[in-house]
Amino acid sequence: MKTRFLKIAAAAALTAAALSPAAMAQDVTLKVHHFLPASSFAQTLLIQPWCDKIAKESNNKMKCQIYPSMQLGGSPPQLFEQARDGVADVIWTLPGYTAGRFPSIEVFELPFMMQSPEATSKALWDYVDQYAKAEFKDVKPLAFHVHGDGVFHMTNKPIRTAADLKGLKLRAPTRTTNKFIALLGGTPVSMPVPQVGDALSKGVIDGAVVPYEVVPAVKIQELVKFHSETDPAEPAFYTATFVFAMNQAKYDSLTPDLKKIIDNNSGQALSGMAGKAFLQADVEGKKMTTKNTTNVISKSELENWKKIGQPLTDDWVADMNSKGKNGKQMLDGAKALIAKYSGGK
Template sequence: MMRSWKALRAGLMATVVAAAIGSAQAQEVTLRVHHFLPATSYAHTMFIQPWCDKIAKDSNNRLKCQIFPSMQLGGTPPQLYDQVKDGVVDVIWSLPGYTAGRFPLSEVFELPFMMRDAEATSKALWDYVQQHAPSEFKDVHPIAFHVHGPGVFHMRDKPIRTMADFKGLKLRAPTRQTNRFLAALGATPVGMPVPQVGEALNKGTIDGAVVPYEVVPAVKIHEIVKFHSETDPSEPAFYTSTFMFVMNRAKYDSLPPDLKKVVDANSGQALSGQIGKTFLAADAEGKKLTAKNTTNVIGKDELQHWKKAGEPVVEAWIKDVDARGANGRQLLEAAKALIAKHSAAR
């Protein structure tokens, strides 16, 4: 009788465990993905939606996205990080630089003239965060980090050709390091998220904006400005911005093991590089829309003056990071070495 009861209990427990496992394996999850650009933007159509399609395919449609572009769930772009950290949403795409000073170690990639290639630099950024700044993103689960292509000056009334042209201009920039660099060049920097750029240009609140070409159609910049000033492509870009694609940590932890594997397989260094490459392709598309306007290239010799002007910006970042207990110069060299490593591997 005792043996029969033990056998029955063991059978019941096995059934319960099997049912639990089966339930977990059959679980369907919908991730709420929030970002600040419209659904027509290249970021949405060429990166975010394809990523969501990929995890749905890899999970046999058990892991899906519900994407909310243009801040449809409320708040402002600088609030996106707290929304995902606090579980208001499950995944966000945004710029760390929208919350100035919150991610100081990662800002090294936004210093003047750091990036030559968005794909290689995006891979370097992922590695850098894992090796040198994981604590900055400890409250979320990182999926990818990336940068965009070379920044371009989009000007209402006159182009940028030399440093002298910056005097008296109000220029929009996305991050505090780019703002500091514009000030060093002689302009008056105006910080604002991308969605506000179109209206500010229309009203004349700003004289121009620095964004990559991929942003052009999202805010219709090509319809508002007359001039586009690029920097010599043989030189590093005068600036780039860092981006984060991250998930709520508790949401990731709650996923069944097989769905975690799907997320993991669609995360990391390779994805980061792929996004950087995608943004370069989006630049090419965005630039086509500016054909009716005037474009000039700022020459290599002129850029040497800009590099000199940017040196105090770099030194200020090093000093700031040192004051936080890190070694700023070592981190700068580590970032440069990772960029060089991934650039050489291409």
């Protein structure tokens, strides 16, 4: 009887141990989905380091399984929905791929808004917190950021003035940039980055506007002959916004200690780091274009472009006003935040 009692007690103790919070806490694997190759700077400089950091801080209780190149299915414009619906646990994408869905943050995609990707990315995080939370209520944002200066990558001739764009078909990432290219005299063609290589090789487009960091992912240096930059002393003629976001239900399911690790590795600091990483990636991407011809569009020409692009800013303010918001206040707020993190420049 005594032996039987001891066996029952031992079994009960084992059951209790198995039901304890520590034992019930399971290792977590986050499915991370994005649209660029595994070799892309987005993965090697942002996504993978983030995953490595949360794994280290959680003693490998929380890890990532990264799915590049849309390996979980769907198309780049569907990534935000995948994070919302739990198809993926974490995604990295451009809000601009779903035109008009995130109008408040398009202020950062207006012509000549961005000069420092790091400062502008920090500003973007704060701006969303102040003005655009509702647009991202269906996910848990981890970071918002922008990339470095946009560059014209052309197959047959460089761009020196707006007149050089006449009659040319150019890929652009967002509806704002599409409108700007049209105002400058070109014919915009909207498409996600993964389609750019095929479109260039088949002559569907005459060029593409992307930052240098995209070059290796698409092998742009092999598909074009000319790279036209804007004067580096001037703000970029365009930039695009990005979101790194998590499925809210997945975050809510984490234990408090794992939630804390996510919280400690998201926000303004991560946003700024992402902007800085993409600037570093531009330097690396540009190195791959040395066999081609590069020119710089002059400051005097860009002054003309600023005048041409002003209606886009006016239209954005009017659009915000029509939605019951204060467009001028939002525009001024974005500029003030950029100035704040740029050291008041």
